[in-house]
Amino acid sequence: MTVRDMTPDEMAQACADAMWADDNATQHLGMVLSDVRAGQAVMTMTVRPEMTNGHKICHGGYIFTLSDSAFAFACNTYNQRVVAQMAQVTFLAPAFEGDVLRAEAREVWRQGRGGIYDISVTRDDGVKIAEFRGHSRTVKGTHLPEE
Template identity: 35%
Template sequence: MKKKIDEQEIYEKHYKQIYKQVKNDPYAESLGIQLTKFEAGFAEAVLKVQDHMVNAFGTVHGAVIYALADHAFSVACNAYGKTSVGLSTTIQFIEAAKPGDKIVARATEVRRNFRTGFYRIEIFHEQNLIATMEAVSYRKDHYFIELDEQD
């Protein structure tokens, strides 16, 4: 009988390798997104809104807010070293932000199984909730880290 994989153990044992992989996101880096927290099934990312990130009305473009939320989601769903990709997302924009604002996205795992993961992402400016996103990940059979025989 095949031993059940303990993904919490994988996260703890391979934290540095997993963190290095999920932090290496050229698109997020190009926007200035910084990963500020990384835990099993949880991630927090921060972005200081620049002048060029606004729409025609002078508020943060929805695509920028989405990119921040998507990055936090990506990090959270890949925390166990198993290659996971976005399957679907739904975002709701609640309040606007402006250039100079620091916005924070927090992705929290709601539930995960062998094949899918469900996440809730909240985006804040200071204490104000400015957007929410529900996301589903597809978990591939592949681990992007080198697992030991004991894992």
């Protein structure tokens, strides 16, 4: 199947597979990409003991990283290489060792070389713990051969 023959969601999955193969950071942290579609991605991560801080809660940097990874997979679904231009996170509630965090990324706006994506992070008990907004920028290159 060529790139031209793919549906948007097939292309999203093929791009995610190509990115996943080289994403050492995401894999090292035990993240799982559970769903990817055009402009969307869902990623989960279990909070491990080494991810907690002096307050015995998940360090915010790990929550940011989970959000950033979901953001990356959502904005790289169109066979264009895309990087983060800017991102901001608001922490709403703590996460604890053993919690499974779920980051749902969705495209808000995409035009030209820019995009905006919102990522909501929830614990496995359904409590929303963070809101992340990322601005993307396309760079040279594709994930899949054009032809």
